Amino acid sequence: MPATRRRVGLFVTCLVDLFRPTVGFAAAALLERAGCEVAVPAAQVCCGQPAYNSGDRADTEAIARDVIALFEPFDATVAPSGSCAGMIKCHYPALFAGDSEWEPRAQRLAERTFELVSFLVDECGVDAVEARHRGKVTYHDSCSSLREMGVRAQPRRLLGSIDGLELAELSAPDVCCGFGGTFCVKYPDISGRMVADKAKDIAATGADTVLAGDMGCLLNIAGRLSREGSRVKARHVAEVLAGMDDRPAIGEPARGR
């Protein structure tokens, strides 16, 4: 653990903000337990991916400048999402290539931006969490976490430290669930088939819960499981790691209505 407390800017992500605040609190708790000082800049909204992947370069750059200015004061920027962290880390510098002011600023922020679970393990030296979870879970690797942020072993390592938790791997944990941002609404037939295949793979593990590190995938997967009447729960991996898996899973009715 670093000698001085690291000041971390938590990039909450718009999907966590809107759909699953629990994940934001879980992330903050995990970071604090790892010895970080957590700040949540109030003016943050989105990393700009919807515009970026729709080809709207001008809006993407405007949004990216706001994010850079907001998060550059911190020692590290951490997001409970490989996708949003990947946007900042892998794509912001390229957006401003050749811009004498913004390219170096984007580059500096990129170097200090991390996905939550890999940050805990690789940067903070966390190798176990104090949490309990009874049951069999499976883990879906989100494409950005896996391919842009190099997240694969870290969540498995921390899950392995949880008392009572059994991890059953998917047959194809690295295959896209079909979310893909705006892709899932632009090509619902294709996206629908992809998530149906993912749901089949999840069912075949016999797990009672599916975990992942990205809310986009989780909303997609949870929505499909719910459509199929499956009893498998979907949760963000941070909820389980932080011991916040006592509340309703994604898409589950609130208790005691």
Next chain:
Amino acid sequence: MSGTGGREAILGSIRRSLGRGPLDETARAALDEKLAKPAPNIVPARTDISQDERIALFTSMAESVFATVERVSGAHAVPGAVADYLAGQNLPPSLVMAPDPALDDYPWADRPMLAIRRGAAEEADRVGVTGALMGFAETGTLMMASGPDHPSTLNFLPETHVVVLPAERIGGAYEEGWAKLRADGEGATGAGFMPRTVNLVTGPSRTADIEQTITLGAHGPRRLHIVIVDGDAP
């Protein structure tokens, strides 16, 4: 008929895209230097092994792609090995053989039952026998070069291809083959060292075009049998 208009238009379009005119003499000379002295790039280390190990690797790699391999001791054993192989496959003892002088050194007369014709392959030929310039342990690959002593049809038309390969011709990586062709063709101008056809052959003909089921003998040989000859081979 190949309108030079097309040539100049295409070269012009390439240069526009590259944002420059034709390369100057210095730049061309530097590129030509590389062409004149080609050097190997990364060569896999798997063939950095002894000759015995290379022969073993060649054999296991060739067998893994459905070739059959037999190792015999001495030139005198070759005709028998070929005859026995044909008998074992229920094939008639009749074959067409490359007019390769190196193959003359095997005592074919010891097996008078073998009916041997020398020349290119024809439609009716069922068995072809050839040598090979080299074998590469890297993937169990044979290198065969066309020429008066080795018509290429022998490698493809007959349904059974028997290759007689002296053990010392087994090398490591493909690059050794290019070096050998250049050395054999020394004195030839430009690329004159290249035979019309160089075949790198790794196992018998196969296809997986229907339901990804690997099936041998798609168009070329159904069987590739390699006789590795140790010792006093020609």
Next chain:
Amino acid sequence: METTSRAFVANAREGLQDADLQRSLARFQGGFQVKRVEAAKRLPEFEALRDQARAIKDHTLAHLDHYLERFEEQVTAAGGSVHWCQTPADARRVILSLCQDAGARTVTKSKSMIAEEMELNPFLEEHGIEPVETDLGEYVVQLADERPSHIIAPAVHKTKDQVADLFHEKHTPLGRTRRLDRVEELVEEAREVLRPRYLAADAGITGANFLIAETGSSAVVTNEGNADLTQILPRVHIVIATLEKVVPTLEDATTIMRVLARSATGQEFSTYTTVSTGPRRPGDADGPDAYHVVLLDNGRSRMLGSEFRDVLRCIKCGACMNHCPVYGTVGGHAYGWVYPGPVGAVLTPNLIGLEEARHLPNASSFCGRCEEVCPMRIPLPGLMRKLREQEFARRLSPAAVRNGIGAWAWLVRRPALYRLATGVGMRVLGILGRRRGRFTRLPLAGGWTAARDLPAPEGATFHALWRKGRRA
């Protein structure tokens, strides 16, 4: 070639509903993926070879004019000729006249994607020359009057029963009663039918995996040996290739060969790699009397100067389509032109226009698997995104999308207003969805709810709770 890329969405739906196709796709993708991983594992230098292969192509592209000129010189020195063709129509005319000069009535062909690009078969037929495809998959596709659905496995969309029915129908002299239950029987029958065609052909047309500047050679890679019978038996060998197939030396071609088969089929090396230089030599007992290389540009020299230059490194191994989840659900025909899958999503709009093919670069979840497995490290998702940027800038994307993104971005850049709007919205959705936890239908969310429910939000937004100091 006629394109149906505009109808991608309808094509895709058709593919999704075709049960035979779905079975075929699942089987073939699974098999190729496992084999590629295993082949890569067996070769410790695999990643370094990918880097070097990329560097070789980048170097060649940066000096493409020079290497093509050297290639031509060596072809000529070896007694062959090179024909430079800007357009598919130019290439068709050259090929036809070469065939006519040879008095050709039938020509055998080994698989070539650019022959599809130039619609060569129908053109030859119109002029009384019968083209015979010899790659088994391509032969099946030709018999069925279809198009290849994959660049290295053209008939991957067909089951063996469909092939058997096709053979029964088309191989009429063989009657209709023979058994064709097993793949071996189908391969055997194709062999018997095609053998006399090879022997009778007057000219043979092959594609090329590489053109080698050093020696003026073309190199072609197959597993069946069909490209060999196609080129050594007829009197004339015609090679058709696009500009970017050239590499400097035999060694450079060799480096790329080491990643080609491993990426494509997971083989250590393809069965037949054949390097051809000029026509037959004095004293040769076989081989063609004439050797021609038809060099086709068709937009490549223009792409060289564009932001899409990287895709010219493509060696047509098919790894991107073997690993693409979108290709894996819709099949190759949905893409509507010659090149399917991720590389097709980049090439097609560049070659036939973004107006025709705007769906292709959009129909990707950007999962990144294609880039991960591409032996030439082509940044395919990044190139698809550049096409989306062109689409947006040229206002080709639907107005609803452009306006929607614009309005959303406007709101995102005004955090206070965004919080107000989303705070109210999420609270309402949270209350409405509280009892069931999900929505099965929602206004304006038909795209989402067609295939899945929308999980209800927890209610308050994270930022609202955090500001209130509520810590979980």
